[in-house]
Amino acid sequence: MSNRKLHSITALFDTPDSIMHAAEAVRDAGYQKFDVNTPYPLHGMDDAMGLKPTLLPFTTLFFGLTGLAIAVGFQWYTSGDSIGAISGTTLGLPYWLERYPLVIGGKPLFSLPAFVPVMFELTVLLAALGTVACLIAIFCKLPANGHPLHDSRYMEATSCDRFGLCIEASDPLFDEAKVKAFLEKLGGKDIELIYEAPKLQISPVSTMGFVTVLAVIAIGASGKTWFIYNIMLYQAPWTWMDIQPKAKPQAEMAYLPSGLAMLPPVPGTVARNFMPYAYSSQPEKAGEMLSNPYPKTSESLAKGKTLYNIHCSVCHGYQASGDGRLKGQFPNPPSLHSEKSKNWNDGQFFHVITEGQNVMSGYAKHISVEDRWHIVNYIRALQRALDAKETDLQ
Amino acid sequence: MSKHTVDYNASQDYKTYKLLGAVLVALGGIGVLGAFQADVYRSWHWLLIMFLFLVSIGLGNLFLIALEYLVNANWSTPIRRISESLSGVLVPAAGFALVMLAFGSHKLFHHWIEPPDAIVQGKVSYLNMQFFTVRVILCFGAWLLFRALFLKNSRAQDKDGDQVYTRNNVKYSTVFMLVFAISISVAAMDWIMSLDPHWFSTMFGVYYFAGTLVSAVSVLTLFTIHLREKGYLPGVSRDTYYSLGLMMFAFNTFWAYIAFSQFMLIWYANLPEETLWFIKRWEGGWMYVTCALMIFHFVLPFFLLLSRTVKTIPSFLAFMARWLILAHFLDLYWLVMPNYIPKEGASVFGLVDISFIVLAIGCIMLWFHKECSKANLMPIKDPKLQMGLEFKL
Known part of the structure; x- marks a missing residue:
């Protein structure tokens, strides 16, 4: 026993108040290397021991900022425009460096608001993990996971129902006899000498x-x-x-x-249900050659009305008089009740719906061939409605 | 454990607050009158900002009182009287509400008072002047009622120290929390969201609540530090300062969280009827105000208040409290003002605008002094007081 190095001298106290006063007394006596072990945290102990603020929060800050930087950088890199598109060359990047310029929801490639949740999560994650890792690795001096105080009667008591104080031998003011007397004077009981283990305890795990x-x-x-x-x-x-x-x-x-x-x-090759339009850019010829295959039945008119109101009324207006809801924002379309329009053949209307005219674009992709004819029928009905003949009243 | 002697009487001297408050109210009042001469619409909007600030301070401190009773906190018991006095600001706020209802409603809420368009027509069953008046009266009635109940019990306890008063206040706080949650959302929607009646956000009540808490805790911190450094609050320690700083920091971060949540949902969904509110605040000079709000209400205070040590330095904490109070003014300015001046270049502060801030601060000081002289500065017989004075981190 005596050939081993003395680590510390410990004393036990019975109440939180007595340990608090003892810690204050030890602090005031000028000791620096001493510690207090209690079964539960005592509020105000930091002041009583004169502890300096720990450096641990700075590791938290460092890791938090690292997480933030990784989140911003990673999202910026992966969602950016591909390197080839930026530089105009075909750089042979390895596949794992390729970027993914995906437009999502019509947002720009670099959309900070969408990145913020990831930035937040990664900041918190790295701050938490980094703090715990630093706490264990640096502040607890990882490879050594043993401590001379372990397996002592002192540790058994302080982890149960008593309050302990130990003054370490490495303190500059340390003197075995003096410290013993000092602790006894403070009211410490069960004073115990703790010796270092023969060599640094290293767990087989590390x-x-x-x-x-x-x-x-x-x-x-x-x-x-x-x-x-x-x-x-x-x-x-x-x-x-x-x-x-x-x-x-x-x-x-x-x-x-x-x-x-x-x-x-x-x-x-012609796709199924798709007939190429034969009279492209030839409105007059379309008017001559095409005839409306659908009679003006009430079903046809009803369908034409629905489609007209969806696709055409925005510009042409519900009554086809050129007063749509977008009036003023675009050049107004002419009224379909003009003499020119009335003299058009059905085929010419069909041609304009298919290919467009002036500002109007073609609707071939939106409206099927059959539906275009229904709309033509409905336009005819509208023209007739605003210019009714006497025979209609009978 | 050391015992702190608590020796107070009601006639302690707070003349500074009374004098300074009166001077500020007088100066601010003159400035406000001048502002009304110059630009009536702008002045009514500024009066609304000032009113909302007073509600933030008064209602936020009422919330802090109820929170203390509800969670049985004892660290804040020694400074509860400051919260109680500050909640008196609800009285002048109610006065300003009546003034705005009587004279300013057509200047502020003309979007839905005057013949409304098709969209507002659908909301007319909620947005009409009669129901609006009823809601304002109900909200202020509930707040002033609960304030009277809390203060009555708290002050009665100073005489005999009966614990029944604390138990009663715990019961009232339970009810008040529900009333508070509903009424502050209603108030935020009525006074701010209805300025732009086409727009809506279901998070708006929480957003105003978050800003309210930041400013209420900041004002509480400022008064606590000032009184403590003058020697009026013996026993209030650095640990209490730290807790106040922590609340400032936490609620400020909460504000940023809520503000961003509200923005991100609207930004992502990208629906025209929702985005127009943010687009208005991103056009022309308002872009700078929005950026300033992000930087001065969140980014800088977050890093400045992050450290544990700085939260125990009274001068620094007081500086941050003043900062966050002004940040809340900026927040309210950003909420209200674009509805009046959405054009470029109009977002600049003018000298007359400062007079509204001066008037608000003067009102707070005057009413704080008025309420403080009615009772002891600490709840001297509160059963939790001793624990609060011995509070250690």
Whole structure:
């Protein structure tokens, strides 16, 4: 026992008040390397011990700002325009450096408001993890996870129902006899001498050998898993239908003339339900050649009215007199009740709906051929309604 | 444990507040009258900002009182009387509300008072002058009623120290919290959101509540520090300062969280009827006001108040409290003013505008002095007082 180095002298107290006064007295006596162990936190102990503020909050700040920077940088990089598009060259970037300029919800590529939640989360995450990691690794001096005070009667008592104070031998004012007398004078009981362990206690968990064993186990386990799921299970004859002689879309296929698995359509192919328009840019000819295949039944007019109100009324107005809801923001369309319009053939209306005219754009993509004819019928009905003949009244 | 002797009587000298308050009210009043001569519409909007600030201070401190009773906090018991006195600001606020109802409603709420358009027509069952008046009276009635109840019990306890008073106040706080949650949302919608009746945000009540708390805690901190440094609040320690600084920091961060949540949902959904409110505040000179609000209401105070040490330095804490009070003024200016001057260049503060701030601060000082002279500066027989005085972190 005596050949081991003295670590500290400890004393036990019975009440929170007595330990508080003892800590104040030890602080005032000029000791610096001393500690207090209590079963629960005592408010005001920091002042009583004269503790200086810890540096731990700065690690929190550092890691928080690091998280913030990573979040901003990562989101800026990944969602930015591709390097090739910016520099106008085709840089051969490795695939894991490729950027993803995806437009989401019509927002700009760099949309700070959308990034803020991620910035917030990563800041909090790294601040918390970094603080805990620093606390354990630096402030608790990680490789050594033992302490001379462990496994002493002193620690047993202070983690149960008593309040302990220990003055360490490394304190410049330390003197074994003096400290003992001082603690007794303060009212400390069960004074105990704590000796250092023969050498620095290092847990078997943090030795190189143990880490090596862990690494070997980890690599072995993941290698085994990889081998089973990628090699072993696919040994012939068990292919699990994974290997099939089929062409996957958008893949290469060398033995086809085009080299593509997906064959491009033959030139001149016409899609189903799609007839090319024969009279492009020829309104007069369309008027001559096209005739309305749909009679003016009430169903046709009702359908035409619905479609007209959706697609046409915005500019032309509900009555087709050129007073739509966008009036004033664009050049007004002419009234469809003019003599010119009345003298048009159905085919000419059909042509304008299909290809547009002046400011109006073509509606071929929005309105099917059949529906265009229904709209033409409804326009005719509107023209007639504003210019009714006497025979209509009968 | 050391015992603090608590020795107060009601006739302590706060003449500074009375004199300074009266001077500020007089100066501010003259400035306000001048402002009304110059630009009537702008002045009514500034009066609304001032009114909202007074409501923030009064109602926020009423909330802090109720919160203390509800969660059985004892650290804030020694400074509860300051909150109680500050909640008296609700009285002049009620006066300004009546003035605005009587004379300013057509200047402020003309969007829905005068023949409303089709969109406002659909909201007319809520946005009409009769119902508006009823809501204002109900809100102020509830606030002043609960204030009277809290103060009656608290002051009666000074005489005999009966614990029944504390228990009663705990019961009232429970009810008050519900009333408070509803009434502050209603007030925020009525006085601020209805300035732009096409726009709506379901988070708006919480947004105003967050700003309210920041400014209420800041004013409470400022008065606590000032009185403590003058020696009026013996026993209030640095740990109490730290707690106040912590509340300032926490509620300021809460404000930023709520403000951003409100913005991000609207920004993401990108619906025209919602975005127009933010677009108005991002056009022309308002962009600078918005950026200033972000920087001066959140970013700088966040980092300045982050450290544990600075929250125990009285001079610095008082400086931050003044800062956050002005930041709340900026917040209210940003909420109210674009409805009057949405054009470029009009967002500049004028000298006459300062007179409204001066008048508000004068009102707070005068009513603080008035309420303080009615009772002891500490709840001397509150059962929690001793624990509050011995509060250690």
